Amino acid sequence: MQLYTLTVHQLSELMAQKKISSVELINAYLERSSKIEHKIQAFITHTKEEALAQARIVDAKRMQGEELSPLAGIPVAINDNICTAGLKTTCASNILNSYIPPADATVVTRLKNAGSILIGKTNMDEFGMGSSTEYSAFTPTKNPYALEAVPGGSSGGSAAAVAAGEAAFALGSDTAGDIRQPAAFCGVLGLKPTYGYVPRTGLISYASSLDQIGPLARDITDLALILNAILGHDPKDSTSATVDVPDFKAGLVNDVKGLRIGLPKEYMEAGVEGKVAAKIQEAVKQLEDMGAICVEVSLPHTEYAVAAHYIISCAEASSNLARYDGVRYGLRVEAEDVLSMFMQTRSQGFGDEVKRRVLLGTHVLSSASYDEYYTQALKVRTLNKQDFDQVWTQVDCLLTPASLTTAFKIGEKAQDALAMYLSNFCTIPVNLAGLPALTLPFGLADGMPVGLQLIARHFDEQTLLRVGYSLEQNTDQTSLKPDLDRE
Amino acid sequence: MTISKQDVEHIALSARLKLTEEEIKLYTKQLDSILECVDLLEQIDTTDVRPTAHGVELFNVLREDEVEPSLPQEKALINAPETEHGFFKVPRII
């Protein structure tokens, strides 16, 4: 069995038994990258030397009998909008193409404290704005299952890296489904935690009230281990929740008997591709066979969620991206006066999609439009939340497709911003409500991965893991591997 | 509700974006269709619905008034495109 296909907990076990060292492990992953990265282009920055240096340190600690975390010595890929001290962090944008943060994001510190080895920063849609990673200012990333297909976005590089065996797990960020949709397209697991459960300190903001960092990995146990490490309060983030973090690994349970699972009809009626719908039905049957109770429910404002989200996220983005002006860091286009410098720097530094969203956001916040668009969107957000509150009185978990289709082709939607945004139809309502949600791979359709989405109440990640674990342990649908050795 | 070329030019200035004629035309068209889509929000009756602006239901998150070390000057300026004597340098403001 190739090391680059094993899960974190399997690798951790092997290292604990001294069957492999971390250095060997890192080298295995680096070798894998050297063979396939040119096809996938999942990474913006590789950290080969530093990774090996860190691996040697972990090995030394293990030799001395130190007690190590299950994530120690394991290679992780991190989305390039998460700050890493001393290491270029670009958001896949020209405007930050040589930006070096002075400090690690909180999640990075937590992973480093657990002994994880940073193996590289991954490609993404510029500033998190996009659903295919085609809007990266540098290069598009390819889907490991079909190189002419997109990996999804915006955390496409992270999903592709885990799927292709270039990292054992990854961190992505999710504002509109940007972890869950690429996870579905690339056949890996992706989890967006409850808003506030993972600190945003060091996450380069797109939309403050929607952004969340989350893990991508190969199985449920891995997700549990990563959540154990990265969740929890951070006094440097005012929106950070003070809710306790349970031991997710210890809490894993293979049992869904009596669990009430809702199937929101608005999702299934929204034009799900037939082959995707078929996999959803399979999953429902499997769950019922295992004793869960699956019922249809309704989230009546689902069709309005994309519009509301579009307005809110663009409004916040237009303000969060105002700081990129060439004065203190990042790209500067020289000019005679400051106004010209701002205009030219931002025009050259931002890609089309970023400009579109900044323009839209600026427009909806202008005094003439504010009430009509922005205030209305905030009210629809409340209605969206109330839909979920209502549904939680009937069920404990929701099951939907993670995406209406499997991965689309590169170039298919890139010119149609609206179509691109709409491809997040299934994932957006979750961001608006701040709920936790998981993408679980569930087999292939025409050779491309299909992902289920599970949604739970605020701070109830444990139910997501429970359903995921049960499906994982009782089917062979959730563990997929791309065939990258074909030519 | 449509958005005009002039609107886009005005917004672009507000957002400090310099657009070419081509871009103005393209974005006007694209923003117009996006706004048409989001217009459907108008259909919803939101009387007596309170807006939700924050991602989380938290209040009174405060820190104590205790000084912590700042960045050393070199670190503060390390990513700056142009500096002089410890200042960030910018061209003529007016």
Place this chain on the structure above:
Amino acid sequence: MSYQDKYEMVCGVETHVELATKTKIFCACTTEFGGEQNTHVCPVCLGLPGALPVLNREVVNLAIKAGLALNCEIAEFTKFDRKNYFYPDLSKNYQTSQYDLPICKNGRLEIEINGESKSIGITRAHMEEDAGKLVHSGESITTSDSSYVDYNRAGVPLLEIVSEPDMRTVDEVIAYLQELVQILDYAGVSDCKMEQGSVRFDVNVSLRPLGSRELGTRTEIKNLNSFAAVRRCLEYETERQAKVLNKGEKVIQETRTWDDSQGVTLSLRTKEEAHDYRYFPEADLVPLKIDPEWVERIRATLPELPAAKRERLKELGLSGYEAGVLTSSKAMADYFDRVMQNYADAKVVANWIMGDLSALLKANNRSFEDCPIKPYQLADMLKLIKKGDISGKIAKTVLEEIYTGGKDPAVIVKEKGLVQIRDQDALEKIIAEVLAQNPKSVADYQGGKEKAFGFLVGQVMKATQGKANPELVNKILKEKLQIAY
């Protein structure tokens, strides 16, 4: 011909006050004044990607305190909003401020104009962050090829206090500003050092024909940093607007800047259109719920405020003028109170503080905040005068000695042998000698020259190094001269 012949001025002021916290509003950088450029900064106040704000509790405490001192209602629910605009001194190109739900509103303060009391309304007060500082390569912002930015000040907490447009004369405006700054000084919410920029004023001023009830078009002049500048600026701007209106033209609504060296206001209009700040709620911060207990805890820390203190001093027998001078700074007023604890003669204490002590401090560039003479020392000195141990004149010397050496007055008097000579016999002897040595003056005095008496007194003082008790000298000298007569 002044504007007042035809027009009435309507004026409101927005005052920006730096709150007296140790750290900035959203990060733990120090707020200390005067550090080397860009040494009091961190990822948060520099606006680095990924940095997030966390609100300083003390900022809220001081905002509530200021609001209470200004008779405001304190909001039960308040939040922050972003004010979006681009400028190099703004590290995020937005300022985190408060828009529709400010922490304080509906306050007022009383001013005295020509012996009459007038109430000036305070519309609102809200918390916000200060911007960085710009230094220009040339003479002014308009003649510089480049500018330099220092973000030390970025993120320093400000309270913006907005008055109702209730002021009708320049004197009223100045009276309002003086009383406002005094109240903030007393409440301890700011160090109020205008020379360090701790308090800055934006004035909004318009004219309307006498008798009209409608408001004219106003101009705004920003960033005035002294009462004198406000006075000069308003005097100029009212005349400027009057000239415009007299020509039958309209005053343009705009922002202007005061050029102190030229004594004029200048238009700041650029090609840009009027600012739409696109205010929206700050989602990186959460709202505040302020319960009554919190407000009462702060109210309990309010000291006696200037108006109440002035009343109390007048009840002690001081004039309105004296009360006004003594309360002009909290430090001076506190000093007075502490001296009074040990020497309870208001008039005497007031005279010494307002007179010699103030002069001494001024000559040495000090203030009552760091006065080297402790209140008990002044009180002790006054007791010595009252006892008759030293004369008022000698006391002035003693005061200087305490200032430079720090020793207690009794010690100084003893060490320098300054005790007044009141021994009748001793004085008689000395006076007799002086008379014997100055026969001409004696003759002059006895011949009717009054001035000679003074000369002889002076000679006695000289012979006793000023220590002779003046009343006794006068008495004995008169007696002896009469006898001689």
